[in-house]
Amino acid sequence: xxxxxxxxxxxxxxxxxxxxxxxxxxxxxxxxxxxxxxxxxxxxxxxxxxxxxxxxxxxxxxxxxxxxxxxxxxxxxxxxxxxxxxxxxxxxxxxxxxxxxxxxxxxxxxxxxxxxxxxx
Amino acid sequence: xxxxxxxxxxxxxxxxxxxxxxxxxxxxxxxxxxxxxxxxxxxxxxxxxxxxxxxxxxxxxxxxxxxxxxxxxxxxxxxxxxxxxxxxxxxxxxxxxxxxxxxxxxx
Numbered sequence: 353x354x355x356x357x358x359x360x361x362x363x364x365x366x367x368x369x370x371x372x373x374x375x376x377x378x379x380x381x382x383x384x385x386x387x388x389x390x391x392x393x394x395x396x397x398x399x400x401x402x403x404x405x406x407x408x409x410x411x412x413x414x415x416x417x418x419x420x421x422x423x424x425x426x427x428x429x430x431x432x433x434x435x436x437x438x439x440x441x442x443x444x445x446x447x448x449x450x451x452x453x454x455x456x457x458x459x460x461x462x463x464x465x466x467x468x469x470x471x472x
Numbered sequence: 473x474x475x476x477x478x479x480x481x482x483x484x485x486x487x488x489x490x491x492x493x494x495x496x497x498x499x500x501x502x503x504x505x506x507x508x509x510x511x512x513x514x515x516x517x518x519x520x521x522x523x524x525x526x527x528x529x530x531x532x533x534x535x536x537x538x539x540x541x542x543x544x545x546x547x548x549x550x551x552x553x554x555x556x557x558x559x560x561x562x563x564x565x566x567x568x569x570x571x572x573x574x575x576x577x578x579x
Contacts, residue, residue, distance in 0.1 A: 356515075397559055397570040413567050452521065457563035458506040460527065462516040 354378040356448050356463035363469045368438050372466045374431045374448030381429040382406040385451035387459055388422060388433050392444045400446075403431060404455065438470045474498050474562050478571035484579040485550055493545045493574045495538075495560035504564035505543045507536055510573075511556040520545065521563065552578070 359373040374386065388400040401412035403422040410422050419442070421434040431448055446466050449459035475498035485491045495505060503523040510516050518527045520536040523543060533548045547554055555578050560571040 396572045397561070399568045399570070447516065449516070452518070457504075457566070457568045458518065458521045458561060459508075459516075460518050464513075464515050 354450065354461045356450065356461055358446075358448060358463040358466045361467045361469075363471065364438055365472055366439055366470055369434060369436045370438060370468065371432055371434045372446055372468070374433075374463050376429045376431070376450070379450075381424075382426055383454065385455045386422070386424070386431040387449045387451060388420065389447040389449055389459075389462075390416075390444045391447065391465070392441075397447075400433070402451070402455070405431070435468070438468075440470050442468060443470045444468060473567055474501060474565060474569050476560055476562055476569050476571040478558075478560055478574050480574060481572070482575045482577065484577045486579045487550050487552055489550050490546065490548045491550065491576065492547075493558055493560075493576075495543045495545070495571050497541045497543075497562055500540045501562040501564035503539045504562060505536070505538065506561045506563055507534075507545045508559045508561065509554075509556055510559065516559075519558075547576075 355377045357375045364370050382405045385402045385404050387402045390398045399413050400416045400420050403410045405424045423432045447462055449462040452458050452460040477496045479494045505523050507520040508516050519530045524536045535546045537544050555576050558574045
């Protein structure tokens with residue numbers, strides 16, 4: 353069965369960077385785009401961007417350009433998201449989610465989320 | 473970006489009842505709307521896509537309707553496991569955008 357396993361809770365200081373992971377299993381990793389979504393405490397969902405695992409092509413919501421960088425390691429079926437220059441506004445749960453089709457804009461499987469807290 | 477407005481923000485109902493959640497897009501999105509369920513400690517679950525197509529595994533008591541700018545998620549004969557947060561999301565155009573959510577609580 354399809355599973356997306358995300359890295360654990362993070363507590364980081366303002367100004368630092370962070371790399372989150374999302375390990376996929378149960379399907380051919382390079383057949384589907386991987387998406388990233390942000391959810392601030394008590395707030396709705398916000399699309400960050402996607403990466404195409406078969407060629408590494410990425411695209412980002414304008415709001416997250418320069419903040420988030422998506423990469424993949426196809427040898428381990430893992431997607432990564434690096435968040436840079438962290439501020440309190442980056443405190444949120446970050447989800448990876450699989451595109452339903454090769455690059456469909458809806459998401460059929462989600463990871464459990466990684467909670468990130470930015471605090472000094 | 474397409475703005476998605478969900479209503480109501482909160483909804484209370486009893487098991488066995490039926491409820492409807494509405495989602496309005498700021499411009500036409502044809503039929504391309506998805507609905508997700510979010511529950512604590514569980515991965516978000518895709519329920520419906522393309523407005524009315526049930527994702528594999530979604531119980532038939534869930535249904536979606538609408539096109540253009542106005543959509544509805546209806547849950548008939550509520551089960552205890554149906555209580556949680558529901559989000560709509562347009563998947564017609566880039567970037568995908570979500571509604572603000574509806575919290576369905578037990579009355």
